[in-house]
Amino acid sequence: MSAQGLTLQGMPPLALYVHLPWCVRKCPYCDFNSHPLHGELPAEAYVDALLADLDQQLPLVWGRVLHSIFFGGGTPSLFSGAQIERFLDGVRARMSLAPAAEITLEANPGTVEHDHFAAYRAAGVNRVSLGVQSFADAALQQLGRIHGGQEAITAIDRLRQAGFDNFNIDLMYGLPQQDVAAAVDDVQRALAFAPTHVSHYQLTLEPNTLFAHRPPPLPDEDIIASMQEACADHLQAAGLRQYEVSAWSQPQHECRHNLNYWRFGDYLAVGAGAHGKLTLPAEQAIVRYVRQPSPKRYLQAMQSGEWDQSRSCPDARTLVFEFFLNALRLRDGVDLALFQQRTGLAMNWLQQPLDEAQQRGLVWIDGDDLHITDLGWRFLNDLQAIFLPA
Numbered sequence: 001m002s003a004q005g006l007t008l009q010g011m012p013p014l015a016l017y018v019h020l021p022w023c024v025r026k027c028p029y030c031d032f033n034s035h036p037l038h039g040e041l042p043a044e045a046y047v048d049a050l051l052a053d054l055d056q057q058l059p060l061v062w063g064r065v066l067h068s069i070f071f072g073g074g075t076p077s078l079f080s081g082a083q084i085e086r087f088l089d090g091v092r093a094r095m096s097l098a099p100a101a102e103i104t105l106e107a108n109p110g111t112v113e114h115d116h117f118a119a120y121r122a123a124g125v126n127r128v129s130l131g132v133q134s135f136a137d138a139a140l141q142q143l144g145r146i147h148g149g150q151e152a153i154t155a156i157d158r159l160r161q162a163g164f165d166n167f168n169i170d171l172m173y174g175l176p177q178q179d180v181a182a183a184v185d186d187v188q189r190a191l192a193f194a195p196t197h198v199s200h201y202q203l204t205l206e207p208n209t210l211f212a213h214r215p216p217p218l219p220d221e222d223i224i225a226s227m228q229e230a231c232a233d234h235l236q237a238a239g240l241r242q243y244e245v246s247a248w249s250q251p252q253h254e255c256r257h258n259l260n261y262w263r264f265g266d267y268l269a270v271g272a273g274a275h276g277k278l279t280l281p282a283e284q285a286i287v288r289y290v291r292q293p294s295p296k297r298y299l300q301a302m303q304s305g306e307w308d309q310s311r312s313c314p315d316a317r318t319l320v321f322e323f324f325l326n327a328l329r330l331r332d333g334v335d336l337a338l339f340q341q342r343t344g345l346a347m348n349w350l351q352q353p354l355d356e357a358q359q360r361g362l363v364w365i366d367g368d369d370l371h372i373t374d375l376g377w378r379f380l381n382d383l384q385a386i387f388l389p390a
């Protein structure tokens with residue numbers, strides 16, 4: 001048993017997250033580690049840094065197979081197909097990739113040409129996540145996006161012409177001055193392209209964003225609830241199933257990379273500000289780490305060797321919370337056997353929170369299957385809070 005008190009048997013699936021941190025400009029609602037691009041993109045130097053970063057993590061994952069790769073940002077589509085290909089070739093030279101591994105790249109409709117999509121596909125990218133957010137020009141302007149509705153449509157056409165049939169459209173609702181009809185219109189326009197996946201999430205005002213300092217006029221809670229319900233009806237009618245709080249997919253097209261997060265799998269992280277989580281069987285430990293968030297410092301890490309901003313081994317109570325914070329997002333509920341496998345903790349850690357969640361009518365349990373009730377789904381934050389360390 002480790003200092004964390006874990007008894008780990010077996011290894012979870014392994015993914016790779018790649019953070020590409022630059023954007024044309026910063027959106028006023030964005031709290032990601034994204035940086036406005038001033039001057040030329042240091043793309044080649046950054047790809048070198050990503051591969052050097054991966055190199056020094058390899059001893060932690062010898063012999064393990066990668067099941068998915070996700071290029072997130074920032075705006076990964078600022079990088080060319082050739083640069084993405086050089087990175088992916090470097091990954092393949094260093095690690096085994098599972099057959100049919102999912103390789104997703106986030107793209108911004110304001111930064112993609114047809115050639116780019118074809119080149120990403122030739123590089124091995126097999127899934128694109130397009131940050132559309134809305135098709136309404138006025139809403140996009142208020143969100144500070146660099147694209148308009150027509151550019152979003154053109155980008156979807158281009159990615160389909162390039163042969164991508166597995167793609168996600170990101171949409172937001174609860175936008176400044178948006179009404180129910182406008183939110184539904186966005187969903188209908190997206191569905192007209194038959195996406196395999198739609199991420200449909202509410203605009204929230206996150207601390208340390210421009211919107212938090214100067215809040216725009218947002219619809220009230222009742223209107224937002226009606227939007228959510230009306231949009232859900234349309235998504236469902238189009239054959240998409242909600243498998244996570246904000247994620248809808250056609251059958252067999254759930255995002256495998258994100259499912260791995262929600263099921264407490266492992267993920268290597270490379271890139272400025274990237275977060276990783278690894279199970280280390282020799283140490284009987286689960287480690288979390290965050291890379292230097294500043295792109296400049298991250299690039300300097302090739303010389304200084306200081307890749308990490310922080311590294312920690314969460315204690316047992318924190319692991320319980322982290323597991324349930326993620327797993328309770330899934331509509332199919334939680335496989336309790338997975339809790340033991342992924343955290344290395346005994347079931348008695350769950351006795352008290354599970355009793356409380358059942359007593360409050362938020363979940364019901366059948367063998368190893370924990371199901372979330374309608375009440376639990378409605379008050380998901382309360383349900384997750386039950387698993388917080390005392």
Ligand code: SF4
Nearest residue numbers: 023026027030034074
């Ligand atoms: S494009 Fe995306 S990552 Fe970049 S600033 Fe806007 S929301 Fe943030």
